[in-house]
Amino acid sequence: MSVSITALDPSVCAPLPVLGQDVTVPLVTGGEVTYAALDYAASAPALQRVWDDVAAYAPYYGSVHRGAGYLSQLSTDLFENSRSTVAEFLGCRPEDQVVFTRSTTDSLNLLAAAIPANCQVFVYETEHHASLLPWRDAQVTYLNAPRTPGQAVETLERALADRDPYGPALVCVTGASNVTGELWPVRELAAAAHAHGARIVLDAAQLAPHHPVDIAELDVDWVAFSGHKLYAPFGSGVLAGRADWLQAAEPYLAGGGASRKVARRADGGVDVDWHTTAARHEAGSPNVIGVYSIASACKALTEAGFDNLVAREQELVSRVREGLAEVPEVQVLSLFGDDAPRVGVISFVVRGWNSSHFAAALSAEYGIGVRDGLFCAHPLVRTLLGSDPQDPGECGAPEAEPGERSLNAIRVSFGAGTPDEHIDRFLRAVTELVREGAQWKYRTEDGRCVPDRGEAPQV
Secondary structure: OOOOOOOOOHHHOOOOOEOOOOOEEEOOOOOEEEOEEOEOOOOOOOEHHHHHHHHHHHHHOOOOOOOOOHHHHHHHHHHHHHHHHHHHHOOOOOOOEEEEEOOHHHHHHHHHHHOOOOOEEEEEOOOOHHHHOOOOOOEEEEEOOOOOHHHHHHHHHHHHHOOOOOOOEEEEEEOEOOOOOEEOOHHHHHHHHHHOOOEEEEEOOOOOOOOOOOHHHHOOOEEEEEHHHOOOOOOOEEEEEOOHHHHHOOOOOOOOOOEEEEEEOOOOOEEEEEOOOHHHHOOOOOOHHHHHHHHHHHHHHHHHOHHHHHHHHHHHHHHHHHHHHOOOOEEEOOOOOOOOOEOOEEEEEEOOOOHHHHHHHHHHHHOEEOEEEOOOOHHHHHHHHOOOOOOOOOOOOOOOOOOOOOOOEEEEEOOOOOOHHHHHHHHHHHHHHHHHOOOOOEEEEOOEEEEOOOOOOOO
16 A cells, blocks of 8 residues: 545645744845745744744753653653654554654664664665665665656565575665655555565655654554654654664664663773663753654644645645646656655756746745755756766755756745745746746855845846
């Protein structure tokens, strides 16, 4: 069974309240406008519910697992209850562990440090760098970008059939692309991995904020995601799943909290008894507020009704795609085609425009925040653009001047807090920029395209 989207009536769900809804920003052409945050795939705005929960707890903040005082005990209970909340949100199995980290990147690097010796890792070139790059001490097989979900499964099955059948193996795959928003056939890939004796970790950084994730239903071994994409902006992440590799590995960080007992030996050395629980990989004073914010976001999304949130987001996805399709100069990037299910992440290029120039004009002239670049997924974007791997272009730092073609793309992304007006303004802005051009002159400064304050507006 693949991850799927259920179509419901979007009218039953309004946007969730998020911070920044009333923030105004100056326009280079004069005046101010309410900021349209359409860069959710990078960092989603904080849910008001999360902010309120954290503010209510903040006066009671104390050291976790370290003190006998009331605030320390309260904070410890809150920390561990947050672990239970996240486990429930992810549909964890009874034997699974939930380890708190700094981010998806941190989670996958933790797992990379815990894989057994001689482990073979299989990862698609389409992955975000967070899941493409951590496997430096493993034997890595990079799989070519598939053009259909079925081809993704077939590619993996062929690669696994050729591996050493007796050694450990791990498959790493995204749940939803941070470039195209397309959903991957996670359950089918998990079945293929397990049929060949491999394990699988799901990068859910872009999936969890937009769609329910159930470890048991998807039958994956681990899930990783970040709080800052899940409307919880306090620098925490999660690695949840099977405990055995984590328990067998050396602690990710050595220090207080990871150890149960430390004793000097007669020869002057030190003997350490490490925890076998999640604490083994949570050394140091944990980010209690970050952890609590993730738990708060999990509760808020669940209580709002994830099916209703998904339905409304799908209505926004349809409006954006239909609106962009009316502008012939716009090319939407896709691996699996127009009919592929996707979340609220859409990347595109505009014929005749440098992507950085276009994104800068959206910001400076319309108050719309999007992202341009290669989105820390260089191989995928270059594949989608049909460019050579050695062609210029960097993540977030295009080298082309305004008006020149760039080997980068523009990404618009949205979610549970996005008002209809932001989508309408974005589509109007795209149409006006393509048909009428920018109203201001722009230049490149420190690798970014910015309005040229020394130039008069174009007429």
